[in-house]
Amino acid sequence: NISDELLGKGWTIYYSQLPRVIKQEGAPAVKVEAVNGNFFRMSPTENFTPLAPGDSMRITFRCTYKLDRNSHVPEGTYWVETMDGKEGKPLPVALNALPLPSPESVGGYPDASRIYEANLRLADAPALKESDLLPSVKKAVRVEGSLVLEGKVAVAYPDDFSVEASLLKEKLAGVYGMEVTEKAPVTIVLEPLADKEEAVNDEYYTLDIDNNRIKISAAASHGIFNGIQTLLAMLKGKQAPYQLEAVSIQDYPDLSYRGQMIDIARDYTTPENMKKLIDVLASYKMNVLHFHFCDDEGWRLEIPGLEELTAVGSRRGHTTDESQCLYPCYDGGYDPDAKTPGNGYYTREAFIGLLRYAAERHVRVIPEIESPGHARAAIVSMKARYDKYIGTDPEKATEYLLSEPEDTSRYTSVQYYTDNVINVALPSTYRFMEKVIQELNAMYKEAGVPLTTVHLGGDEVPRGVWMGSPECRKLMKEKGMEKAHDLSEYFITRMAGILQKNGLKVSGWQEVALGHTEEAHRQLRQQTEGVYCWNTVPGSDEVVYHTANNGYPVILCNVGNFYMDMAYNGHPDERGLDWGGYVDESISFSMLPYSIYRSLRVDMAGNPVDLDKAEKGKTALTEAGRRNIVGVQGQLFAETIRSFEGVEYLLFPKLMGLAERGWNAHPAWESLSGAQEQQAFNQALALYYEKISKEEMPYWAKNGINFRLPQPGLMVKDGNLY
Ligand code: NAG
Missing domain, CATH: 3.30.379.10 (Chitobiase/beta-hexosaminidase domain 2-like)
Structure with missing residues (x-):
């Protein structure tokens, strides 16, 4: 208590933090709990003894996930006081970062690139020819x-x-x-x-x-x-x-789809920066930008007629009822009008401008409407609309509602939300989805750019959803459905119909093509443009070839090689997640589209993987399946990103491996085995590093692209080494 008054019970500290589940032992004086997702609050319990001026106290709690890197420590902390039953204004609180262990004190951090450094020493550094470019020419x-x-x-x-x-x-x-x-x-x-x-x-x-x-x-x-x-x-x-x-x-390229997904829902990227990025992507002959503009923590695109999506859903700040803005997750800004990485959206005009800019550079922009899960920003925005009009115009209030007030379902999403799934039984849900689709169609039309598909998301629908919804129960009874998955199938089938009616095909995360009846598969296959196989950590990566063999066009965006939001390595200063391992430029380069089980050559500790063992007994790609591999895509989910520099840092140079493999899907070592395979890989890798360091890095430095040197902890900015 640094004030000169006694500190009583009317206060709360709010903050955000990535490691989520919190446990406290005994009868704590201050309770720490999740408000929702990764937004937390600390407040005094009845065991709290008022704190005299100058006194201090220690609050202890436990997270079930490790808190070992700087991008995971609490942030955005602020203080709210309650007096006479009223809440005061939020005040920022200084936070001393946790003392993380130094690399030396624990004998160094596992670094996936270690093994590659050894490989580089084995292979002679080749002399570059003028035509040695990234991606390599045929x-x-x-x-x-x-x-x-x-x-x-x-x-x-x-x-x-x-x-x-x-x-x-x-x-x-x-x-x-x-x-x-x-x-x-x-x-x-x-x-x-x-x-x-x-x-x-x-x-x-x-x-x-x-x-x-x-x-x-x-x-x-x-x-x-x-x-x-x-x-x-x-x-x-x-x-x-x-x-x-x-x-x-x-x-010419081997794969027709070479994309990068950018998540502007968690961390906002301005249209100007997006253009800068598109220009660079195009220079490496990448041809798709997957525009992840909505998720639980934000909706970033103006949709005429649905003003709340941006008025409420594009702003994060301190709130107790979310009628004006969303909770301040991730960057935790308490002021919804502040220019933080958590606030902002693309106006219709800006998006049309972006579409034109991208099309001139032969980059397709594929928009994603995350549904039915990961949809909290849309749900909350449409609830705010409901609250606004229910007293005066009930029809308008419910027209686009995405949740059912009577729903008692209890679930927790992967990111710990308890209310982020759209109700798939409400007619208003389909009205909302079609409205957004039609507005998107209109924007593409105005830009003079064709739109062939909308990505519907479809990932991570948590267990427990819909079961407490009277409308879902009613629908299940009517249609003779037995389980929640039947509702997912109902949703995707109905959405495919709506897309088709609007001249579009379905794209979605791998879940959209899994677990259906044969009848549903038969229909969906014809209506699908792309299934994005993502959750393919070693051991479960069979989903990729299973989906391709099953007749769906597949885009390879497996976490192990292509999730650019995975940290480069275990060093505490490397931002990023690590649930799918570490990803650096050598790991994206190692990807083999037609030999996916041989694509991860090292484990997280930097030890070599036994590739023959990794491949043994796994689902093989059939001839028909081979034809269904349409491309590769990098993902950049943005939970740990706080600026555009952060976007660039995680992409460069990782993106080089992605661009290379999309263009050249059959590298020399693909068809070899044993020592020969290793040697061919070493040589290719040495040439690749040579190109990055001789051609690309100087260019990035000159052109203001923030990149990471392929050595732990170093980076170049504005031509200087940090
Ligand atoms: C997954 C989620 C995504 C999240 C990301 C982090 C997909 C398709 N879904 O849990 O929302 O941001 O991982 O790497 O990746």
Whole structure:
């Protein structure tokens, strides 16, 4: 008590923390409890003795999950006092971070990259050729000659490629300081491929450099765009005047879907930063941005007619009734109007602008409406609407309601929410979902960008949901359903119908394609564009090939290799989660889309995994299943991220492995075994690290991208080493 008054019982301390379940022993004087999710409160019990000025006390509690890294310690702490039965204003409280053990004191932290450092020493560091890029090009033949790009350059192109040409000119002028003129010593020619049959797919291109000309040919504009990215990548590690060796390149991706998911619900990323990211993704020939704009802790997109979604659902701050804003989870800001990483949304206009920006760079934006679980922000927002109108306009109040006031179901979600699942029996639920889908459709239309699918989420519906809902009970009886999963199936089937009616297909996390009746599978298969297999920790990764064999198009985003929100390693200063292991740039690189059981070569302690054993007896990919592997995707869930710099830190350089594997799904070691396999892997890895450090890192440093050096605890920012 640092005040000069006696501290009585009318106070509460609020804070957020990731490790969740709290146990207290005995009869504590101060009770620590979850308000909801990872938002907690401490308040005095009847055993609390008022604290005299200058006195202090210790409050002890236990978390069931380890609290061993800085991104997990309590944060956003504030104090609220109650006087005369009224709550006072929240006040920030200074917090001394927990003393975490130093790496030295426990003999170092397990670091997954340890084994790779050993591999790197084994393989000779190769000398880089000009055409050694990320992602690697399929075929490059060095020919006689060279050219110099200096001062002036000309770009020649037909109308069909004018968008690509103007982006090229922008980069040449803006990043490489060249003047683009009508006539110049060197001309960059963009032209249709002479023999269209040659194009393996829409993204195929050829790039030919001779003494005074650079020629990029493709059957489609996407191929031209890819060729331009290759040309720009060849300039990356160089200084003006840019000397380029003559070369003939033929290149195309193996997988048509190469995406990155960004979670702006937990941590808000502005449209400007998102554009910066899209530009970088596109430069590595990634072609999908999975836009995770809503979840339990936020709704980040304006939907005309559903103002509460953003008025309430995009703001987090101190509240006891959530009619104005959501609880201050994660970053714990007590002021809902403050500019914190927990507040913000994309206006309709900003989103349309983003869609156009992405489309110009051949990046598709796939929107995700998280449902029926992970939907707390939407549920709370629609409840606020209900409360607002129930007295005056009951029809309006219930029109889009997502929860049933009489529902007594008790459940706890993986993230410890007790009220984050949409009620799937209410007609208003389907009205809400269709309304959002139609508004999304309208935004894409206005942007002039096609929308083919909406990702419906579908993950982590906790046990216990819906069972106490009178409406769900009624529906179950009517339809002869027996268990909660039947309701999940009902939801996804009905949603597939709504999407179809609106000209769209279903995408969703792996759960949407699991556990159905044969009849439901038959229908869903045809209505599905992508099943995102995510929860594939070693041992349960069979879901991936099972789903592909079962006829669903699969996107590989398995946690073990591609969850960029996993920490780089166990060091306390490395932010991130670790429920699926550690993920660094070597682990994303190790992924084998067609040999998934051999994709994790080290365990969390950095020890080698016995790959033959890991693969033994597992579900194999059938021929039909092979054709269903459509792509790869990185995930960046944002529970531990607090800024855009944090986004970049977790993506760079991990993203390089993802981009490489999406483009080249059959690396040399895939078809080898034993010592030969190990040697081929070592060589490829050495070349990969060489590219990252020689070509990419200097470029990131120059262009203000916050990245992590492939060594624990070091990073470069604005050209400086920290
Ligand atoms: C899972 C959740 C996600 C969470 C993430 C953290 C999926 C599909 N679902 O528990 O909401 O943020 O892991 O890594 O990943």
